[in-house]
Amino acid sequence: MTTIADVARHAGVSVATVSHVMNRTRHVEPETAERVHSAIAALRYSPNTLARSLRRGETKTIGLLLPDNSNPFFASVARQIEDAGFLAGYTVILCNSDGSAEKEERYLQVLMAKQIDGLIFAGSSDHARVFANVLPGVPAVLLDREIHSVNVDSVLVDHDHGGYLAGRYLVGLGHEKIGVIGGPRDSSSSPARLRGFARALQEAGLDLPANAVVDSDYHFAGGRTAMERLMAQAPGITALFACNDLMAMGALTVLRGRGLRVPDDMSMIGFDDIPYAVTTWPPLTTIAQPVEKIGTRAVSLLLARVAEPAAHSRREVLTPVLVERESCAPLRQ
Numbered sequence: 001m002t003t004i005a006d007v008a009r010h011a012g013v014s015v016a017t018v019s020h021v022m023n024r025t026r027h028v029e030p031e032t033a034e035r036v037h038s039a040i041a042a043l044r045y046s047p048n049t050l051a052r053s054l055r056r057g058e059t060k061t062i063g064l065l066l067p068d069n070s071n072p073f074f075a076s077v078a079r080q081i082e083d084a085g086f087l088a089g090y091t092v093i094l095c096n097s098d099g100s101a102e103k104e105e106r107y108l109q110v111l112m113a114k115q116i117d118g119l120i121f122a123g124s125s126d127h128a129r130v131f132a133n134v135l136p137g138v139p140a141v142l143l144d145r146e147i148h149s150v151n152v153d154s155v156l157v158d159h160d161h162g163g164y165l166a167g168r169y170l171v172g173l174g175h176e177k178i179g180v181i182g183g184p185r186d187s188s189s190s191p192a193r194l195r196g197f198a199r200a201l202q203e204a205g206l207d208l209p210a211n212a213v214v215d216s217d218y219h220f221a222g223g224r225t226a227m228e229r230l231m232a233q234a235p236g237i238t239a240l241f242a243c244n245d246l247m248a249m250g251a252l253t254v255l256r257g258r259g260l261r262v263p264d265d266m267s268m269i270g271f272d273d274i275p276y277a278v279t280t281w282p283p284l285t286t287i288a289q290p291v292e293k294i295g296t297r298a299v300s301l302l303l304a305r306v307a308e309p310a311a312h313s314r315r316e317v318l319t320p321v322l323v324e325r326e327s328c329a330p331l332r333q
Contacts (some may be wrong), residue, residue, distance in 0.1 A: 080295025165198025174331035223250025
């Protein structure tokens with residue numbers, strides 16, 4: 001394997017001169033620099049960037065731990081983080097935890113062994129214990145999570161406001177009997193979306209009965225199962241709020257199977273605005289999360305934390321917006 005010493009001998013210069021030419025750390029006469037570049041090309045020398053980074057105490061890698069990259073929302077977030085990291089000169093290592101605290105802990109140990117420069121982390125319900133035990137002193141940003149016991153930055157979405165937008169929109173269309181398919185109660189997002197939704201109904205003088213809410217798992221199949229249950233226990237509903245788009249799409253297949261039309265017989269609104277939301281029939285009205293901002297701000301905060309490890313923790317809250325499409329309509333009398 002060609003070494004930097006081989007390049008120096010071929011060019012007739014010192015190893016230090018080759019290093020200065022490659023790293024641009026000192027002025028080198030143009031003729032000398034040209035000999036070094038010619039030697040590098042002739043010997044096909046490729047520096048060991050990992051070793052160089054380790055000597056500087058960095059690896060230019062970011063660990064990204066998500067619950068489920070098969071979910072189009074998390075896939076979109078991962079892509080934004082990868083793109084932003086790449087522009088900043090970082091490689092992103094992606095791990096999926098499937099919402100398991102045990103898998104999170106094992107993956108975090110693997111990432112630590114790889115000497116990542118920082119971590120972007122969306123964890124399970126037991127994330128506080130896992131995070132506090134495994135990652136003391138490692139620059140990190142949490143997505144949709146906060147841990148006040150450690151100095152860590154967070155990028156959050158105002159899920160309460162998103163749920164409120166969904167409720168106010170359906171109420172504004174004249175719907176009074178509305179069903180909800182929620183996500184896992186031990187997540188941070190679903191309870192917040194439900195709180196905002198219930199507040200919008202309460203402001204309109206409406207209740208959200210317990211039998212009109214069915215919890216699920218943020219998956220397509222879970223949306224199907226939840227919709228079957230919801231129609232059995234709350235048959236009079238005229239509109240549906242699903243706490244993510246995948247569950248809304250699962251619910252849509254149940255309605256079609258029963259010969260019901262959206263939005264003529266049932267209005268439906270989702271949450272996330274995943275890319276598939278525009279391909280359903282009808283296209284899905286939804287609450288859009290600012291995916292691009294989530295990814296870019298997470299990387300920006302992480303790199304700032306790497307540069308200033310002792311800085312006070314920062315908390316950024318992003319605002320979702322309503323995207324109107326064709327799956328909702330005024331209540332038919």
